[in-house]
Amino acid sequence: MITDAADDPLDAPDLGPCCVCGGLEDVQTIVMLDKKAPIAGTGWGCVVCDLPSDGAVAVVCDLCAAAFESVSDPPFQYAVSGWPGAGGRVPIGELQGTHAHDLTKHPESALEFQDHDPEVQYFDDGDE
Numbered sequence: 001m002i003t004d005a006a007d008d009p010l011d012a013p014d015l016g017p018c019c020v021c022g023g024l025e026d027v028q029t030i031v032m033l034d035k036k037a038p039i040a041g042t043g044w045g046c047v048v049c050d051l052p053s054d055g056a057v058a059v060v061c062d063l064c065a066a067a068f069e070s071v072s073d074p075p076f077q078y079a080v081s082g083w084p085g086a087g088g089r090v091p092i093g094e095l096q097g098t099h100a101h102d103l104t105k106h107p108e109s110a111l112e113f114q115d116h117d118p119e120v121q122y123f124d125d126g127d128e
Protein backbone atom coordinates (compact mmCIF):
# COMPACT_ATOMS: atom_id res chain seq x y z
CA MET A 1 0.00 0.00 0.00
CA ILE A 2 1.36 3.41 -0.97
CA THR A 3 0.46 6.36 1.17
CA ASP A 4 1.17 9.74 -0.33
CA ALA A 5 0.99 11.97 2.71
CA ALA A 6 1.84 15.04 0.63
CA ASP A 7 -1.43 14.57 -1.21
CA ASP A 8 -3.37 15.10 1.97
CA PRO A 9 -2.71 18.55 3.41
CA LEU A 10 -5.28 18.01 6.17
CA ASP A 11 -4.70 15.88 9.17
CA ALA A 12 -8.31 14.77 9.28
CA PRO A 13 -9.08 11.22 8.21
CA ASP A 14 -10.70 10.85 4.82
CA LEU A 15 -14.23 9.66 5.44
CA GLY A 16 -15.41 9.67 1.84
CA PRO A 17 -18.60 11.26 0.52
CA CYS A 18 -21.16 12.86 2.83
CA CYS A 19 -24.20 10.63 3.37
CA VAL A 20 -26.60 13.55 3.07
CA CYS A 21 -25.35 15.62 0.10
CA GLY A 22 -22.68 13.37 -1.39
CA GLY A 23 -20.07 16.12 -1.06
CA LEU A 24 -16.45 15.31 -0.38
CA GLU A 25 -15.43 18.52 1.38
CA ASP A 26 -14.95 18.59 5.14
CA VAL A 27 -16.61 15.27 5.86
CA GLN A 28 -15.65 14.90 9.50
CA THR A 29 -18.65 13.76 11.46
CA ILE A 30 -19.54 10.13 12.00
CA VAL A 31 -23.09 9.39 13.09
CA MET A 32 -23.99 6.08 14.66
CA LEU A 33 -27.21 4.59 13.35
CA ASP A 34 -29.43 2.13 15.16
CA LYS A 35 -29.39 -0.31 12.25
CA LYS A 36 -27.03 -3.10 11.27
CA ALA A 37 -24.09 -2.22 9.02
CA PRO A 38 -24.22 -3.75 5.51
CA ILE A 39 -20.90 -5.43 6.28
CA ALA A 40 -20.65 -6.88 9.78
CA GLY A 41 -17.60 -5.84 11.78
CA THR A 42 -17.08 -2.50 10.03
CA GLY A 43 -19.42 -0.38 12.12
CA TRP A 44 -19.78 0.79 15.66
CA GLY A 45 -19.89 -1.41 18.69
CA CYS A 46 -19.82 -1.04 22.45
CA VAL A 47 -17.48 -2.75 24.85
CA VAL A 48 -19.66 -1.88 27.81
CA CYS A 49 -22.70 -3.86 26.73
CA ASP A 50 -20.83 -6.30 24.51
CA LEU A 51 -22.27 -5.00 21.27
CA PRO A 52 -20.33 -6.32 18.25
CA SER A 53 -18.98 -3.76 15.77
CA ASP A 54 -21.90 -4.29 13.45
CA GLY A 55 -23.72 -0.98 13.79
CA ALA A 56 -24.28 1.08 10.67
CA VAL A 57 -22.73 4.53 10.48
CA ALA A 58 -23.23 7.56 8.29
CA VAL A 59 -20.75 10.36 7.70
CA VAL A 60 -21.69 14.00 7.37
CA CYS A 61 -19.85 17.01 6.00
CA ASP A 62 -19.51 20.17 8.08
CA LEU A 63 -22.10 22.03 6.03
CA CYS A 64 -24.73 19.34 6.49
CA ALA A 65 -23.78 18.88 10.13
CA ALA A 66 -24.35 22.59 10.71
CA ALA A 67 -27.58 22.60 8.73
CA PHE A 68 -28.97 19.66 10.65
CA GLU A 69 -27.48 20.44 14.03
CA SER A 70 -30.87 20.85 15.63
CA VAL A 71 -32.31 17.78 13.93
CA SER A 72 -31.82 14.49 15.69
CA ASP A 73 -32.50 12.57 12.51
CA PRO A 74 -30.77 14.14 9.48
CA PRO A 75 -32.19 13.20 6.08
CA PHE A 76 -29.50 10.68 5.17
CA GLN A 77 -29.53 9.44 1.61
CA TYR A 78 -26.88 6.83 2.23
CA ALA A 79 -25.26 4.80 4.95
CA VAL A 80 -21.65 3.69 4.96
CA SER A 81 -20.87 0.23 3.64
CA GLY A 82 -17.50 -1.02 4.80
CA TRP A 83 -14.98 1.51 6.09
CA PRO A 84 -16.09 5.13 5.54
CA GLY A 85 -12.91 6.18 3.72
CA ALA A 86 -13.28 3.36 1.22
CA GLY A 87 -16.28 5.22 -0.17
CA GLY A 88 -18.78 2.37 -0.12
CA ARG A 89 -22.36 3.54 0.36
CA VAL A 90 -25.78 1.94 0.33
CA PRO A 91 -29.18 3.65 0.20
CA ILE A 92 -30.23 4.36 3.78
CA GLY A 93 -33.45 2.43 3.25
CA GLU A 94 -31.57 -0.81 2.67
CA LEU A 95 -30.29 -1.06 6.20
CA GLN A 96 -31.66 -3.99 8.12
CA GLY A 97 -32.21 -4.97 11.72
CA THR A 98 -31.69 -3.05 14.91
CA HIS A 99 -28.44 -2.17 16.59
CA ALA A 100 -28.73 -0.55 19.98
CA HIS A 101 -27.08 -0.49 23.38
CA ASP A 102 -28.23 -2.90 26.02
CA LEU A 103 -28.90 -0.25 28.63
CA THR A 104 -29.23 -2.80 31.40
CA LYS A 105 -25.46 -3.34 31.06
CA HIS A 106 -24.53 0.31 31.18
CA PRO A 107 -23.22 1.85 34.41
CA GLU A 108 -25.38 4.94 34.00
CA SER A 109 -28.50 2.83 34.16
CA ALA A 110 -27.00 0.64 36.88
CA LEU A 111 -26.62 3.62 39.19
CA GLU A 112 -29.96 2.92 40.76
CA PHE A 113 -28.54 -0.34 42.01
CA GLN A 114 -25.69 1.44 43.75
CA ASP A 115 -27.61 3.33 46.38
CA HIS A 116 -25.88 1.48 49.14
CA ASP A 117 -22.53 2.34 50.60
CA PRO A 118 -20.13 0.07 48.74
CA GLU A 119 -17.78 -0.11 51.76
CA VAL A 120 -17.36 -3.60 52.99
CA GLN A 121 -18.48 -4.02 56.55
CA TYR A 122 -16.89 -6.47 58.89
CA PHE A 123 -19.01 -7.89 61.62
CA ASP A 124 -17.00 -8.75 64.66
CA ASP A 125 -18.49 -11.31 66.90
CA GLY A 126 -17.68 -9.20 69.94
CA ASP A 127 -20.14 -10.79 72.33
CA GLU A 128 -17.90 -13.61 73.46
Ligand SMILES: [Zn+2]
Binds near residue numbers: 018022060061065
Ligand atom coordinates in the same frame (compact mmCIF):
# COMPACT_ATOMS: atom_id res chain seq x y z
ZN1 LIG B 1 -23.09 17.06 3.19
Ligand SMILES: [Zn+2]
Binds near residue numbers: 049050101106
Ligand atom coordinates in the same frame (compact mmCIF):
# COMPACT_ATOMS: atom_id res chain seq x y z
ZN1 LIG C 1 -23.39 -0.04 25.03
